[in-house]
Amino acid sequence: MTHDGSELSAHGEAGTSAGAVGLRRYDHSLMGVFGTPQRVLTHGQGSDVWDADGKRYLDLLGGIAVNALGHADPEWAGAIATQAATLGHVSNFFATEPQIRLAERLLEISGAPTGSRVFLCNSGTEANEAAFKMSRRTGRTRILALVDSFHGRSTGALALTYKAAYREPFAPLAPGVEWIPANDVAALEAAMDDDVAALFIEPIQGEAGVIPLTHAYLEAARELTLRHGALLIADEVQTGIGRTGTWLAMQAHGIQPDVVTLAKGLGGGFPIGAVIAYGQQAATMLTKGQHGTTFGGNPLGSAAALATLDAIDARGLLAHVKALGEHLKQTIGAIPGVLEVRGEGLLLGIKLESEISASVAAAAIEDGFIINPPSPDTIRLAPALVLTQPEADTFVEWLRGHLAAAAAHTQGDQS
Numbered sequence: 001m002t003h004d005g006s007e008l009s010a011h012g013e014a015g016t017s018a019g020a021v022g023l024r025r026y027d028h029s030l031m032g033v034f035g036t037p038q039r040v041l042t043h044g045q046g047s048d049v050w051d052a053d054g055k056r057y058l059d060l061l062g063g064i065a066v067n068a069l070g071h072a073d074p075e076w077a078g079a080i081a082t083q084a085a086t087l088g089h090v091s092n093f094f095a096t097e098p099q100i101r102l103a104e105r106l107l108e109i110s111g112a113p114t115g116s117r118v119f120l121c122n123s124g125t126e127a128n129e130a131a132f133k134m135s136r137r138t139g140r141t142r143i144l145a146l147v148d149s150f151h152g153r154s155t156g157a158l159a160l161t162y163k164a165a166y167r168e169p170f171a172p173l174a175p176g177v178e179w180i181p182a183n184d185v186a187a188l189e190a191a192m193d194d195d196v197a198a199l200f201i202e203p204i205q206g207e208a209g210v211i212p213l214t215h216a217y218l219e220a221a222r223e224l225t226l227r228h229g230a231l232l233i234a235d236e237v238q239t240g241i242g243r244t245g246t247w248l249a250m251q252a253h254g255i256q257p258d259v260v261t262l263a264k265g266l267g268g269g270f271p272i273g274a275v276i277a278y279g280q281q282a283a284t285m286l287t288k289g290q291h292g293t294t295f296g297g298n299p300l301g302s303a304a305a306l307a308t309l310d311a312i313d314a315r316g317l318l319a320h321v322k323a324l325g326e327h328l329k330q331t332i333g334a335i336p337g338v339l340e341v342r343g344e345g346l347l348l349g350i351k352l353e354s355e356i357s358a359s360v361a362a363a364a365i366e367d368g369f370i371i372n373p374p375s376p377d378t379i380r381l382a383p384a385l386v387l388t389q390p391e392a393d394t395f396v397e398w399l400r401g402h403l404a405a406a407a408a409h410t411q412g413d414q415s
């Protein structure tokens, strides 16, 4: 039985379904960097999304931690439509009210001190490019990043990213980056000196399989970067904007970095990124003419982000995310076959006893649940912040049943 109670549709069998035809056209028109997508999706509502053959899915990935308000939220869509019908784009030779209000809101929710400033851009990788350029303005060129880090695909952010398969085809990238193991204070102490420009971290390493940095490690990172005059740059592209139950994941630790980068959830599905520079010193590192963007901070993206932030506030979603995250950790953590559930709020990594995450994700989508396997033994959930507990529980029950059946199957093979 699938999520919507229907029988499985005939994906790929006849090869003439609307979805199959769409995917063939995709393969003949789009560059193959993502491989062939899993489905053609047509519309959504809240945490539900439908494919071209009319099948419904419960979306537990949220466009990879993007669709904070779910699909087609009326307030969000209305804010974008109203802004589009008022003033859509002006260039950064001009200021707009949504852009100014968004910057003010980001300073407010981040608790940044007087003198802090915001740079608005269009994506996570661009936010990290700006942070990378800030680090060069320290006059130092050594940058520390963490093993298993992911910071984006443009060449500066890629230079910070750990995975060799992503970087090596594009060598030489910007020099000066060294990777040290996450949560290893001794390694950080050994690597840190007065030549280090910046330490880039993700409070929870999302692409690596939802690996949280410990409070002790983050404290040491703050202390050592301060002592050596290096910037502490928190890439909160995935963890930011309520995803973990606080506006920023760093706030749960009471640790203020020098720079935070944001994107994914910020626009609720509209492409936008941001850099928050904490305090006057960080805020003035990039001066007039040293950085720029055509689209960054445009009124449409700013209106989408403001609508997202307003809805998170008005609907009490930070508390909801915290409570639902705890519920999921407990219920999923108790399923036989699950070793642990990592992460915070609605950024969760389900570590399985065996390396079957890809086959679990494949079975899930057939049964009407969209999840993601970032590593062989881990399933990632990053659903809309508006996901309800009854919706979430349908997946918990599905996973319990699926893992039990998989275990029985394996035992049958062995006997």
Ligand SMILES: *Cc1c(COP(=O)(O)O)cnc(C)c1O
Pocket: 123, 124, 125, 126, 128, 150, 151, 152, 153, 202, 206, 207, 235, 236, 237, 238, 263, 264
């Ligand atoms: C997704 C992600 C990025 C890259 O963001 P894009 O918008 O895809 O460029 C950077 N850092 C982290 C932690 C991410 O999760």
